[in-house]
Amino acid sequence: MSVHRRRGQRPDGSSGKLLVIGGAESHSEEDDTILERFATLAGGATARLVVIATASESPADREKEYQAVFEGLGVAEAVPLRLEHRDQANSDHAVAALERATGVFFTGGDQLRITTVLGGSRADLTLHARLAEGLVLAGTSAGAAMMSSTMILSGQDAAVSTASVRTGPGMEFLPGVLIDMHFAERGRLNRLLSAIAMFPHELGLGIDENTAILVDGDDFEVLGAGSVTVIDAGLATAIRAPIENDGPIALCGVQLHVLPAGYHFDLAERRPRD
Amino acid sequence: MSVHRRRGQRPDGSSGKLLVIGGAESHSEEDDTILERFATLAGGATARLVVIATASESPADREKEYQAVFEGLGVAEAVPLRLEHRDQANSDHAVAALERATGVFFTGGDQLRITTVLGGSRADLTLHARLAEGLVLAGTSAGAAMMSSTMILSGQDAAVSTASVRTGPGMEFLPGVLIDMHFAERGRLNRLLSAIAMFPHELGLGIDENTAILVDGDDFEVLGAGSVTVIDAGLATAIRAPIENDGPIALCGVQLHVLPAGYHFDLAERRPRD
Numbered sequence: 330m331s332v333h334r335r336r337g338q339r340p341d342g343s344s345g346k347l348l349v350i351g352g353a354e355s356h357s358e359e360d361d362t363i364l365e366r367f368a369t370l371a372g373g374a375t376a377r378l379v380v381i382a383t384a385s386e387s388p389a390d391r392e393k394e395y396q397a398v399f400e401g402l403g404v405a406e407a408v409p410l411r412l413e414h415r416d417q418a419n420s421d422h423a424v425a426a427l428e429r430a431t432g433v434f435f436t437g438g439d440q441l442r443i444t445t446v447l448g449g450s451r452a453d454l455t456l457h458a459r460l461a462e463g464l465v466l467a468g469t470s471a472g473a474a475m476m477s478s479t480m481i482l483s484g485q486d487a488a489v490s491t492a493s494v495r496t497g498p499g500m501e502f503l504p505g506v507l508i509d510m511h512f513a514e515r516g517r518l519n520r521l522l523s524a525i526a527m528f529p530h531e532l533g534l535g536i537d538e539n540t541a542i543l544v545d546g547d548d549f550e551v552l553g554a555g556s557v558t559v560i561d562a563g564l565a566t567a568i569r570a571p572i573e574n575d576g577p578i579a580l581c582g583v584q585l586h587v588l589p590a591g592y593h594f595d596l597a598e599r600r601p602r603d
Numbered sequence: 604m605s606v607h608r609r610r611g612q613r614p615d616g617s618s619g620k621l622l623v624i625g626g627a628e629s630h631s632e633e634d635d636t637i638l639e640r641f642a643t644l645a646g647g648a649t650a651r652l653v654v655i656a657t658a659s660e661s662p663a664d665r666e667k668e669y670q671a672v673f674e675g676l677g678v679a680e681a682v683p684l685r686l687e688h689r690d691q692a693n694s695d696h697a698v699a700a701l702e703r704a705t706g707v708f709f710t711g712g713d714q715l716r717i718t719t720v721l722g723g724s725r726a727d728l729t730l731h732a733r734l735a736e737g738l739v740l741a742g743t744s745a746g747a748a749m750m751s752s753t754m755i756l757s758g759q760d761a762a763v764s765t766a767s768v769r770t771g772p773g774m775e776f777l778p779g780v781l782i783d784m785h786f787a788e789r790g791r792l793n794r795l796l797s798a799i800a801m802f803p804h805e806l807g808l809g810i811d812e813n814t815a816i817l818v819d820g821d822d823f824e825v826l827g828a829g830s831v832t833v834i835d836a837g838l839a840t841a842i843r844a845p846i847e848n849d850g851p852i853a854l855c856g857v858q859l860h861v862l863p864a865g866y867h868f869d870l871a872e873r874r875p876r877d
Contacts, residue, residue, distance in 0.1 A: 486790060516760060516790010518832075522861055537851075556851045558792075560859070567875065569863070577811075577830045577863035581875040585834070585859040587796055589843070589851035601841065601855040 345460035346370055347503055347544040351510040351536030351555065352437055352470035356398050363541045363553050368402040370543075371432025371465045376404040379430040383412045383446050384438030384471040391436040399434075418450035427455045432465040435472025441482055443475045444500060453500065466502055470510050473541075476502040479531050481524055486515045491572045494523045503544055505596070507531040512558060514538050525562050526570035526578040532599060533560030540590075547597040551588045559586040561599050619734035620644055621777055621818040625784040625810030625829065626711055626744035630672050637815045637827050642676040644817075645706025645739045650678040653704040657686045657720050658712030658745040665710040673708075692724035701729045706739040709746025715756055717749045718774060727774065740776055744784050747815075750776040753805050755798055760789045765846050768797045777818060779870070781805040786832060788812050799836045800844035800852040806873060807834030814864075821871040825862045833860040835873050 348370070354363045368376055380395045382388035392409035399407035410426045412418045427433065433456065435443065447453045460466055466476075474480045477499040484494035496507070507528065509521045512535035525533040536542065537555025551557050561584040562568065569579035586601055588594060593602040622644070628637045642650055654669045656662035666683035673681035684700045686692045701707065707730065709717065721727045734740055740750075748754045751773040758768035770781070781802065783795045786809035799807040810816065811829025825831050835858040836842065843853035860875055862868060867876040 513790075513793045516792070518790070518792035519787045519830075526861075554851070556793075556853075577828070578861055579830075579863050579866060580859070580861040581866075583859040583861075585854070585857040587800075587852055587854040587857075589853050592853060592855075 344463045346465045347460075347476060348465065348467035348541055349473045349476055349503065349508060349536065349544065350467065350469035350541040351473060351512060351538050353511070353514075353538035354469055354541070354553065355539050356394075360539075360554070361398070361402070363539070364398055365402055366543065366552060367432060367434065367465060367467045368399060368404050371404070374403055374405060376431050377406040377429055378404055378408070378432045378434060379426055380407065380409045380434050380436065381412055382409065382436040382438070384440060384442050384475075385436050386438060388413065395434060395436065412446055412452060415446055415450060418447050418452040420451075423452045424455050427452060427459055430459070430464065432467065435468035435475065437470030437472055440471040440475040440480055440499070443471065444497070448500065457502070460502060473510050473536060474508050475500045477506045477508040477531075478504045479507045479524070479528055481507070481509055481520065484520045484523070486517050486520055491523045491527055491570050491578055494520055496524055496528070505532055506534050508534045508536060510536050512537050513555060518558070521558075521560055522580060522583075523570070523578055525560050525583075526568050526580050527572070529562035529565055529568060532596070533562070534558070535560070544596070547595055548602070549594050549596060551590050551592045553590060555589070557588045559588065559594060561585075563599060618737045620739045621734075621750060622739065622741035622815055623747045623750055623777065623782060623810065623818065624741065624743035624815040625747060625786060625812050627785070627812035628743055628815070628827065629813050634813075634828070635672070635676070637813070638672055639676055640817065640826060641706060641708065641739060641741045642673055642678050645678070648677055648679060650680070650705050651703055652678055652681040652706045652708060653700055654681065654683045654708050654710065655686055656683065656710040656712070658714060658716050658749075659710050660712060662687065669708060669710065686720055686726060689720055689724060692721050692726040694725075697726045698729050701726060701733055704733070704738065706741065709742035709749070711744030711746055714745040714749040714754055714773070717745065718771070722774065731776070734776060747784050747810060748782050749774045751780045751782040751805075752778045753781045753798070753802055755781070755783055755794065758794045758797070760791050760794055765797045765801055765844050765852055768794055770798055770802070779806055780808050782808045782810060784810050786811050787829060792832070795832075795834055796854060796857075797844070797852055799834050799857075800842050800854050801846070803836035803839055803842060806870070807836070808832070809834070818870070821869055822876070823868050823870060825864050825866045827864055830861050830863045833862065833868060835859075837873060
C-alpha cells in the first residue's frame, strides 16, 4: 500500500479500521464506549495494542494512562512504543512492534510532533501497510487530527477569517478529509469553515469530545456522547477565502450534517446513510 | 399593520428597515460603519432617534452612551425612552415618542426584559405600525435577538443537545427567523443548530459581533467586520431533537451559508443573491 495515491481515495482492499476520536474520551467504567470498541475490534482478549504518545509532552504519563485503561479492558497486551526522534521511527524495533500489533493508539498533544517524527518514516510506511492488512488504528485529539489528508496546525477557535488558520498535510490514513476535534466544546465551527473555504475539496469533520467516528471502507459510524459535524462545500456556489488580510470568508451553499451516535455516513457519496 | 400574521411572512408594503446587529458594534470614529448606516437611513442630519435601553440593567449608562454616539454622527435628535415597566410601555408619552421618531435603537442586555416590558403594549403596536410606515428599527445583541419570531432565551454556547436551549416568541419584527448573536466569538453554532433542530421552519441567523444585517423587504445585506451564518434546515432529510434527556441532536442535509459584508440574502427564496 502506497502513501501516494489520488486525493480523497482510500486504497482498494483496505481491511483495516480507523477510530478517530475528538479528544477527552471517557476512561471510566461507566462510560468507556469508545476505548472498549477499539479493544474489541483489535481482538479483545487476544488484542495486542501499541500506544504511541509522540504528540504528548509527557509521553510516559500518557503511555501509563492508556496501558492501564487497555489492561483494564482485558486485552492480551498493551505496550508503549516511544517515538520521540526520527531514528526511533526508522528503527527495526518500531517496525517489529507495529508488525506485531493488532491495534495502534495515538494519544493527544501536538499533531505537528507526529508528522515531524513519523512522517515518511519506516513506522509511517508500516502503519499504512498494516492498515491495509486489517490493523485497527485509533487516535484521539492530535492523534485524530493527524489522520486526515489536511490537518489544522493552529488557529483561533472562533476564527472568523482564514488569516489565523494554518494547515498542512496530515498522515493521510483517511484521505479527502480535514478533521477538527474538541469541536462543540471549543466552538470551532468558524475555524473549520475557514479551512474548508480554502480547501473545499476536503470534507470537513468536526468531532466533539468523547465522540468518535469508526471508519470501515467508505462508511463511518458515529460513537460516543456528542456529535460529528460534517461540512461539505463541494457544491458551494460561491467561496471567498482571503488569506492576505484579515477579511472574513464567504461560503454559499454548503451542506451541513450533525450526526450523533448510531448514525452512518457514506464518505464516497458524501451523504448520511439511511 | 397587525402583529398577528402568518409565520414567516413580512407584511406587504412594509417600507421600514431593520438593522439587526450581533453585539459589540464599534463606536470608534475609525469604524462606525453600522451605527453610521443607521443614522443615515433614519435621515442623517434630520434624523430623530429614540434609544430604548430596556434590556440593560444600567439603562442610564446605555442611554448616555448611544446618545453621545448618535449626536457625534450629527443627527437632529437622539433621546432616550425609558421603558422599565409596562405602564411606561402603555403610556401616551411612549406612543408620542415613537410616533415622532424616524429611527429607534434597542440596546443589548436581556431579551426577556424587552418582551416582558414591551410585549403586546401600545409601544409594541406603535413600533410595528411605524415600521410599516418607514421607521428604521435597529437593535444590538438582545435588541437583535428580540426582533425574531423565535428567540433563544438561554443555552450553553457550545450546547450539543437541545436540553439546555430554551426558546420563546420574539417581538416578530422579522418573522420566520431565529437570531443568535455574538455568534463566532462565543462559538454558538451548536446552540443555534439545537434550536433549529427543534424548529426547522425558522431560518437560523448567527450574527457575529460588530456585524449586522440590514433588512429591506425580503432582502438583507450584511454590514460590518464579521459574517452572518445562515442555517436552513427546510430541506433537511432527517432531524432528531430530543428534549427529554441530554441526548445529542441529529440534523442531516442542512444548508449553510457564511456571508460577510456586501453579500445579500433573499429571505423569501432562502438563498444568497447573485
